[in-house]
Amino acid sequence: MIDTHAHIQKSEYEDYDKVVLDAINQGVEKIICVGFDIASSIEAVEVANKYESVYAVIGIHPSEVENVDENYIETLKNLAKNKKVVAIGEIGFDYHFEPYNKELQKKIFVEQIKCAHSLNLPICIHSRDATKDLLDTLNENKEYLTNGGVLHCFGESVETFNIIKKYNFKISIGGVLTYKNARNVQNAILNIPLEYIMLETDSPWLTPEPYRGKCKNEPKHVKYVLEKLAEIKNLPIKEVEEITTKNAYELFKFKD
Numbered sequence: 535m536i537d538t539h540a541h542i543q544k545s546e547y548e549d550y551d552k553v554v555l556d557a558i559n560q561g562v563e564k565i566i567c568v569g570f571d572i573a574s575s576i577e578a579v580e581v582a583n584k585y586e587s588v589y590a591v592i593g594i595h596p597s598e599v600e601n602v603d604e605n606y607i608e609t610l611k612n613l614a615k616n617k618k619v620v621a622i623g624e625i626g627f628d629y630h631f632e633p634y635n636k637e638l639q640k641k642i643f644v645e646q647i648k649c650a651h652s653l654n655l656p657i658c659i660h661s662r663d664a665t666k667d668l669l670d671t672l673n674e675n676k677e678y679l680t681n682g683g684v685l686h687c688f689g690e691s692v693e694t695f696n697i698i699k700k701y702n703f704k705i706s707i708g709g710v711l712t713y714k715n716a717r718n719v720q721n722a723i724l725n726i727p728l729e730y731i732m733l734e735t736d737s738p739w740l741t742p743e744p745y746r747g748k749c750k751n752e753p754k755h756v757k758y759v760l761e762k763l764a765e766i767k768n769l770p771i772k773e774v775e776e777i778t779t780k781n782a783y784e785l786f787k788f789k790d
Protein backbone atom coordinates (compact mmCIF):
# COMPACT_ATOMS: atom_id res chain seq x y z
CA MET A 535 0.00 0.00 0.00
CA ILE A 536 1.11 3.54 -0.65
CA ASP A 537 -0.36 6.43 1.31
CA THR A 538 -0.06 9.07 -1.41
CA HIS A 539 -1.17 12.00 0.77
CA ALA A 540 -0.44 12.49 4.46
CA HIS A 541 0.73 15.34 6.68
CA ILE A 542 3.10 13.61 9.09
CA GLN A 543 5.34 16.61 9.74
CA LYS A 544 6.61 17.11 13.27
CA SER A 545 4.24 20.05 13.68
CA GLU A 546 1.35 17.58 13.24
CA TYR A 547 2.73 14.64 15.23
CA GLU A 548 5.04 15.09 18.18
CA ASP A 549 6.28 11.55 17.63
CA TYR A 550 6.22 11.15 13.88
CA ASP A 551 8.87 8.42 14.11
CA LYS A 552 6.30 6.12 15.69
CA VAL A 553 3.72 7.11 13.07
CA VAL A 554 6.11 6.16 10.24
CA LEU A 555 7.25 2.92 11.87
CA ASP A 556 3.70 1.80 12.75
CA ALA A 557 2.68 2.35 9.13
CA ILE A 558 5.65 0.35 7.81
CA ASN A 559 4.82 -2.46 10.26
CA GLN A 560 1.25 -2.53 8.95
CA GLY A 561 2.36 -2.99 5.35
CA VAL A 562 2.56 0.58 4.11
CA GLU A 563 5.35 0.61 1.54
CA LYS A 564 5.60 4.36 1.01
CA ILE A 565 4.16 7.53 2.53
CA ILE A 566 4.03 10.81 0.68
CA CYS A 567 4.29 13.69 3.13
CA VAL A 568 2.57 16.77 1.74
CA GLY A 569 3.34 20.38 2.57
CA PHE A 570 0.79 23.18 2.65
CA ASP A 571 3.08 26.18 3.18
CA ILE A 572 6.84 26.79 3.16
CA ALA A 573 7.45 25.68 6.75
CA SER A 574 5.50 22.42 6.36
CA SER A 575 7.16 21.80 2.98
CA ILE A 576 10.59 22.09 4.60
CA GLU A 577 9.42 19.69 7.32
CA ALA A 578 8.10 17.27 4.69
CA VAL A 579 11.55 17.15 3.09
CA GLU A 580 13.09 16.58 6.54
CA VAL A 581 10.88 13.53 7.18
CA ALA A 582 11.60 12.24 3.67
CA ASN A 583 15.34 12.60 4.22
CA LYS A 584 15.10 10.65 7.45
CA TYR A 585 13.05 7.70 6.18
CA GLU A 586 13.66 5.73 3.02
CA SER A 587 9.95 5.01 2.62
CA VAL A 588 8.85 8.63 2.96
CA TYR A 589 8.68 11.09 0.03
CA ALA A 590 7.79 14.77 -0.03
CA VAL A 591 5.39 17.00 -1.93
CA ILE A 592 5.99 20.73 -1.52
CA GLY A 593 3.78 23.73 -2.19
CA ILE A 594 1.35 26.38 -1.03
CA HIS A 595 -2.22 25.32 -0.18
CA PRO A 596 -4.95 27.69 -1.44
CA SER A 597 -5.87 28.60 2.15
CA GLU A 598 -2.28 29.78 2.76
CA VAL A 599 -1.87 32.07 -0.24
CA GLU A 600 -2.09 35.26 1.82
CA ASN A 601 1.07 34.27 3.68
CA VAL A 602 3.57 33.74 0.86
CA ASP A 603 6.50 36.06 0.31
CA GLU A 604 7.64 37.18 -3.13
CA ASN A 605 10.43 34.61 -3.30
CA TYR A 606 8.33 31.55 -2.58
CA ILE A 607 8.76 30.03 -6.05
CA GLU A 608 12.56 30.27 -5.70
CA THR A 609 12.29 28.60 -2.29
CA LEU A 610 10.19 25.77 -3.75
CA LYS A 611 12.63 25.32 -6.63
CA ASN A 612 15.55 25.07 -4.23
CA LEU A 613 13.73 22.55 -2.05
CA ALA A 614 12.82 20.52 -5.14
CA LYS A 615 16.51 19.84 -5.78
CA ASN A 616 16.09 17.11 -3.19
CA LYS A 617 15.44 13.80 -4.99
CA LYS A 618 12.75 12.79 -2.50
CA VAL A 619 10.50 15.62 -3.72
CA VAL A 620 8.05 13.92 -6.09
CA ALA A 621 5.44 16.63 -6.83
CA ILE A 622 4.32 20.20 -6.26
CA GLY A 623 1.30 20.41 -3.95
CA GLU A 624 -1.03 20.65 -2.43
CA ILE A 625 -2.15 23.48 -4.64
CA GLY A 626 -5.48 24.61 -6.08
CA PHE A 627 -8.64 26.27 -4.82
CA ASP A 628 -10.55 26.30 -1.55
CA TYR A 629 -13.78 28.27 -1.41
CA HIS A 630 -15.13 26.51 1.65
CA PHE A 631 -14.27 28.92 4.43
CA GLU A 632 -14.86 32.66 4.09
CA PRO A 633 -13.08 34.92 3.54
CA TYR A 634 -11.10 33.75 0.53
CA ASN A 635 -9.45 35.60 -2.31
CA LYS A 636 -10.30 33.88 -5.60
CA GLU A 637 -7.92 35.98 -7.70
CA LEU A 638 -4.96 35.41 -5.40
CA GLN A 639 -5.68 31.67 -5.15
CA LYS A 640 -5.68 31.45 -8.93
CA LYS A 641 -2.46 33.47 -9.28
CA ILE A 642 -0.58 31.29 -6.79
CA PHE A 643 -2.03 28.09 -8.27
CA VAL A 644 -0.97 29.03 -11.82
CA GLU A 645 2.52 30.09 -10.67
CA GLN A 646 2.96 26.70 -9.02
CA ILE A 647 1.60 24.81 -12.07
CA LYS A 648 4.32 26.55 -14.11
CA CYS A 649 6.91 25.86 -11.41
CA ALA A 650 6.05 22.12 -11.48
CA HIS A 651 6.31 22.14 -15.26
CA SER A 652 9.75 23.74 -15.16
CA LEU A 653 10.87 21.10 -12.65
CA ASN A 654 9.37 18.21 -14.61
CA LEU A 655 7.16 17.26 -11.67
CA PRO A 656 3.46 16.34 -11.45
CA ILE A 657 1.07 18.40 -9.33
CA CYS A 658 -1.11 17.45 -6.38
CA ILE A 659 -4.38 19.37 -6.42
CA HIS A 660 -6.62 20.36 -3.54
CA SER A 661 -10.02 21.64 -4.66
CA ARG A 662 -12.98 22.38 -2.46
CA ASP A 663 -16.24 23.97 -3.66
CA ALA A 664 -14.41 25.29 -6.72
CA THR A 665 -14.98 22.78 -9.54
CA LYS A 666 -15.65 25.31 -12.30
CA ASP A 667 -12.67 27.53 -11.52
CA LEU A 668 -10.45 24.45 -11.22
CA LEU A 669 -11.48 23.08 -14.63
CA ASP A 670 -11.21 26.52 -16.29
CA THR A 671 -7.73 27.09 -14.83
CA LEU A 672 -6.49 23.65 -15.89
CA ASN A 673 -7.84 24.23 -19.40
CA GLU A 674 -6.17 27.65 -19.65
CA ASN A 675 -2.84 26.13 -18.55
CA LYS A 676 -2.97 22.76 -20.23
CA GLU A 677 0.38 23.21 -21.96
CA TYR A 678 1.98 23.15 -18.48
CA LEU A 679 0.30 19.92 -17.39
CA THR A 680 2.57 17.53 -19.25
CA ASN A 681 3.74 15.71 -16.09
CA GLY A 682 0.24 14.81 -14.96
CA GLY A 683 -1.14 15.15 -11.51
CA VAL A 684 -3.60 13.97 -8.92
CA LEU A 685 -6.84 15.41 -7.64
CA HIS A 686 -6.58 14.44 -4.01
CA CYS A 687 -9.45 13.67 -1.61
CA PHE A 688 -11.65 13.14 -4.63
CA GLY A 689 -15.19 14.36 -4.07
CA GLU A 690 -16.18 15.30 -7.59
CA SER A 691 -18.47 13.76 -10.19
CA VAL A 692 -17.60 11.21 -12.88
CA GLU A 693 -18.08 14.03 -15.42
CA THR A 694 -15.35 16.07 -13.72
CA PHE A 695 -13.09 13.02 -13.61
CA ASN A 696 -13.62 12.51 -17.36
CA ILE A 697 -12.37 16.06 -17.97
CA ILE A 698 -9.26 15.86 -15.78
CA LYS A 699 -8.25 12.46 -17.10
CA LYS A 700 -7.51 14.17 -20.44
CA TYR A 701 -4.60 15.86 -18.66
CA ASN A 702 -3.20 12.51 -17.59
CA PHE A 703 -4.53 13.01 -14.07
CA LYS A 704 -5.31 10.43 -11.46
CA ILE A 705 -7.40 10.77 -8.34
CA SER A 706 -6.77 9.71 -4.78
CA ILE A 707 -9.30 8.76 -2.17
CA GLY A 708 -9.13 8.46 1.58
CA GLY A 709 -11.24 7.90 4.67
CA VAL A 710 -14.31 9.65 3.25
CA LEU A 711 -14.88 6.57 1.08
CA THR A 712 -15.65 4.57 4.23
CA TYR A 713 -18.25 7.01 5.57
CA LYS A 714 -21.93 6.08 5.54
CA ASN A 715 -22.94 9.45 4.10
CA ALA A 716 -20.47 9.21 1.20
CA ARG A 717 -22.84 7.65 -1.35
CA ASN A 718 -21.94 10.18 -4.04
CA VAL A 719 -18.22 9.49 -3.83
CA GLN A 720 -18.81 5.74 -3.64
CA ASN A 721 -21.00 5.87 -6.76
CA ALA A 722 -18.45 7.97 -8.62
CA ILE A 723 -15.65 5.57 -7.66
CA LEU A 724 -17.72 2.66 -8.96
CA ASN A 725 -17.63 4.31 -12.38
CA ILE A 726 -13.97 5.38 -12.42
CA PRO A 727 -11.50 2.75 -13.69
CA LEU A 728 -9.11 1.45 -11.03
CA GLU A 729 -6.17 2.43 -13.27
CA TYR A 730 -6.82 6.05 -12.23
CA ILE A 731 -7.21 5.58 -8.48
CA MET A 732 -4.63 5.89 -5.70
CA LEU A 733 -4.97 5.54 -1.92
CA GLU A 734 -4.40 8.24 0.67
CA THR A 735 -5.21 9.07 4.28
CA ASP A 736 -4.83 12.87 4.45
CA SER A 737 -3.57 12.24 7.99
CA PRO A 738 -4.09 13.72 10.55
CA TRP A 739 -7.56 14.43 9.10
CA LEU A 740 -10.45 12.25 7.88
CA THR A 741 -9.89 9.11 9.95
CA PRO A 742 -11.61 6.19 8.17
CA GLU A 743 -14.21 3.88 9.68
CA PRO A 744 -14.08 2.02 12.04
CA TYR A 745 -12.00 4.71 13.80
CA ARG A 746 -13.83 7.80 12.57
CA GLY A 747 -14.15 10.30 15.43
CA LYS A 748 -12.13 8.05 17.74
CA CYS A 749 -8.53 8.99 16.98
CA LYS A 750 -6.23 11.15 14.92
CA ASN A 751 -5.70 9.64 11.48
CA GLU A 752 -2.38 7.97 10.59
CA PRO A 753 -0.95 6.41 7.42
CA LYS A 754 -1.35 2.92 8.94
CA HIS A 755 -5.13 3.36 8.49
CA VAL A 756 -4.79 3.38 4.70
CA LYS A 757 -5.70 -0.32 4.74
CA TYR A 758 -9.32 0.56 5.62
CA VAL A 759 -9.52 2.70 2.50
CA LEU A 760 -8.03 -0.17 0.47
CA GLU A 761 -10.57 -2.62 1.89
CA LYS A 762 -13.50 -0.33 1.12
CA LEU A 763 -12.25 0.30 -2.41
CA ALA A 764 -11.93 -3.45 -3.01
CA GLU A 765 -15.47 -3.95 -1.70
CA ILE A 766 -16.89 -1.25 -4.00
CA LYS A 767 -15.00 -2.63 -7.01
CA ASN A 768 -15.86 -6.21 -6.02
CA LEU A 769 -12.24 -7.26 -6.53
CA PRO A 770 -9.71 -9.07 -4.31
CA ILE A 771 -7.90 -6.73 -1.89
CA LYS A 772 -4.52 -7.94 -3.17
CA GLU A 773 -5.36 -6.96 -6.74
CA VAL A 774 -6.60 -3.50 -5.74
CA GLU A 775 -3.47 -3.02 -3.63
CA GLU A 776 -1.22 -3.88 -6.56
CA ILE A 777 -3.01 -1.65 -9.06
CA THR A 778 -3.20 1.39 -6.77
CA THR A 779 0.49 0.98 -5.93
CA LYS A 780 1.39 0.74 -9.62
CA ASN A 781 -0.62 3.93 -10.26
CA ALA A 782 1.39 5.79 -7.63
CA TYR A 783 4.69 4.60 -9.18
CA GLU A 784 3.52 5.78 -12.59
CA LEU A 785 2.67 9.27 -11.41
CA PHE A 786 5.37 9.99 -8.82
CA LYS A 787 8.31 8.11 -10.41
CA PHE A 788 10.05 7.51 -7.06
CA LYS A 789 13.77 7.82 -7.66
CA ASP A 790 15.45 6.54 -4.48
Ligand SMILES: [Zn+2]
Pocket residue numbers: 539541568624736
Ligand atom coordinates in the same frame (compact mmCIF):
# COMPACT_ATOMS: atom_id res chain seq x y z
ZN1 LIG B 1 -3.86 17.38 2.53
